[in-house]
Amino acid sequence: MKAALKVLGVPLPACWLAPRAALPAAVLALLGLVPVYAAATGDPFALTLFGRIEILSIAAISLNLIMGYGGMASFGHAAYLGIGGYAVGILWKEGITSGFVQWPAAIAVSALFALVVGALSLRTRGVYFIMITLAFAQMVYYVTQGLDRYGGDDGMTIGSRSGFAGLVDLNNATQLYYLCFALLLASLVLVSRVVNSRFGLVIQGARSNERRMRAIGISTFRYKLVCFVIAGALCGLSGALLANHTNFISPAMMYWTRSGDLMVMVILGGLGSLFGPVLGTVTYLLLEEALSRVTEYPGLFLGPGLLLVAIFLNGGIESLFGARRRE
Amino acid sequence: MSEPLLQVAGLTKRFGGVIAAEAIALAIPAGECHAVIGPNGAGKTTLVGLLAGEIAPERGSIRFDGRDITALAVPGRSQLGLARSFQITSLFADFTALDNVALAVQAHDGHSFRFLTDARRDAALREPARAALEAIGLGSRADARVDKLSHGEQRQLEIAVALATKPRLLLLDEPMAGLGSDESARMVAMLRRLKGSLTMVLIEHDMATVFALADRITVLVYGRVIASGDPAAVRADAAVREAYLGEQDARHG
């Protein structure tokens, strides 16, 4: 695994000792083998479930970049999932089916929205920041409800997946799955690079001690804003994937509880750790799936489980494997 | 005679009805170690805030290196070479000592929009940072997280971070706060080494430190400058004895 990550160009800090590296390696290896399992058992559902896990992992990774590393607790991150999805859906409806147009558009519109939201929200702090990001997400939610041509409140089925001129065929479930897998790996590499760069240290410094940051001569606003935009763009990509995965978009993608889900995944996995969001997403979605198979009322167990994690597991699942704890 | 490095004129600030600074004037030439003393509530903390740029004055001006910086925000002043240490240790607690200093080096290197290369392997940041830690006597603790350092070590690191921004003027806000006598002696020795190469404004409670280090002393009482001059003159000043030193002398018998 270490070797694999080295090949991918992931810098390995000295603290990446055995137990911490083993778990991400195992999880990624298993995710990579899901199509083999699906083919062997003829169970296509595994591809659907784990494809969704990978896509939402990318969204959680992007949220962790701002929330875990940057201390910017966005309660409106599902908006970018929705914007990415609607970019794909709207372009399809207007007859543009090429992924080479749809996906860059999804990323660009999400980035632009993040730029506007960030520029206005980063003036506030703490709970006010949490709430103003929520407010912007709710606005997008209601805008899409009003988009009659694109399904309004009910949402819209997307007739065909993004086309990539024969490079990849997203109608092939295995190819779609591996594309998601590759983008998940790429997101991990990207974020690990960014957080260890000069830019990333400024972001983490701003979370750790804003006043000291200013005293050494850095005005943090621009850096935080750029970080917010990067996260929005990455989540927009995740939204484009999600729209292709489900062939469906609706305002419900952005309802505030979806943003809550994303926050839960990140906090559950471990704030500010590279692999935490993936662990959190895998755990949350698998638990939800497993519980709904054994009981009619999964929330009765999932809910108190989250509460127990909040009370007892300071630092999320990652902290069980020797990661540093939050202060 | 050339203009002083730091020149403050008519600096005034009130909080509600309370005068925290009233027409303060200071002229600190390059290379001087200038102490500001005063009893509790004299407005020392306000003065630090005004000089660092965290508090905006109602009236008056601050000139630094021939430039009016009255309206300049904290980061801008730092970029011009006005560094500060904090009275209550203010570091990046979850970073290592070396990361703390390296970030300060980076802040003045001017290139923070670099996204993909590993800043912890950037010799242009790490080597000056390591050198600054060595110089201050923290070389062996470079890779320790700040919250694992002792209070004395954190106070030293405070200074190292400020120095790493290559300042022309160092604003020291009670550097001895909370230090034991050994640690204090080490801090005084370190500041003495810096004297001459660096202009310093030293806000301090501890009289021994002040008289050991300062070239000139300004005394604040209720936000006003009541005396300013070399240590001997200040020591002899009747108003100062009355307002401040007298009190201390009486206490020390």
Place this chain on the structure above:
Amino acid sequence: MLYFIEQCLNGVQLGMLLFLLAAGLTLIFGIMDLVNLAHGSLYMLGAYFAATFAAATDSFVLGAALALVATAACGMVLEVIAIRPLYGRPHLDHVLGTFGLLLFFNELVRLIWGPAGMTLSLPSEMLTAVQIIPGLYYPLYRLVIILVALAVAALLYVVVMRTRLGMLIRAGASNREMVGALGVNIKLLYTLVFGLGATLAGFAGLMQAPILTVQIGMGENILILAFVVIIIGGIGSIRGAFVAAVIVGLIDTLGRAFLPDVLHSVLSVNAAMTLAPAISSMSIYMLMAAILVFRPEGLFPAASR
């Protein structure tokens, strides 16, 4: 004109319900520094309890009274078991924990009362309309909501400003350590405040129940509106919550009532019909964003925070 007045009254009525929810939320936030996403669940519980007890006792008033007691009890038990360990933790742990509680309560309600939802019918004497000004008849029950909520607001004001409990609440909001140092039983104070918040939320839920249906998730939308109210008003400020609740209630209601016509003058009927509710729902969030951009701590920032 009469229609406008009627809609204003509807707006005030929505505002009053929002105030009942927001007052508890802002107290809990201001005093315990707790982000409580499960506050909407107590609103939902209040409505379900009222529907159940009213059916069992055949009396709306008795059912409502029993529901209040039950919600208060639920709130206090919840505080002791689940909320207390979260005090002093980072806000994100509150989000995680209380989001879990929200999932739990939605599922619990589905287990106990089933997925279908319930109705709470009003006593027949409430079903009339009264003439408040010549030509304008207004449903008596909505008028009762406004008056009762105003009475509760006044009572809350008296409790917070005039009683010993209120003094502790105000002191606790600005200086937690100080209240503890005075030898006050902080744990009990917190439980009481949480119970008060739960009661107010349950009260809002049961008052709203006869107008809308009682259903799972009914607290989720209105919880976010209540959050908007306390953010606009300034966290910890009851007065701010009151003013903001009325503003939000009016904007939401008037937007829904008049925007379709306004839009219709420039758009087709269909487009106006779908766009108008979207825009009027959005307008509240736009207002909040605008207020936060210019006043990052709300309209009535509590003095010390």
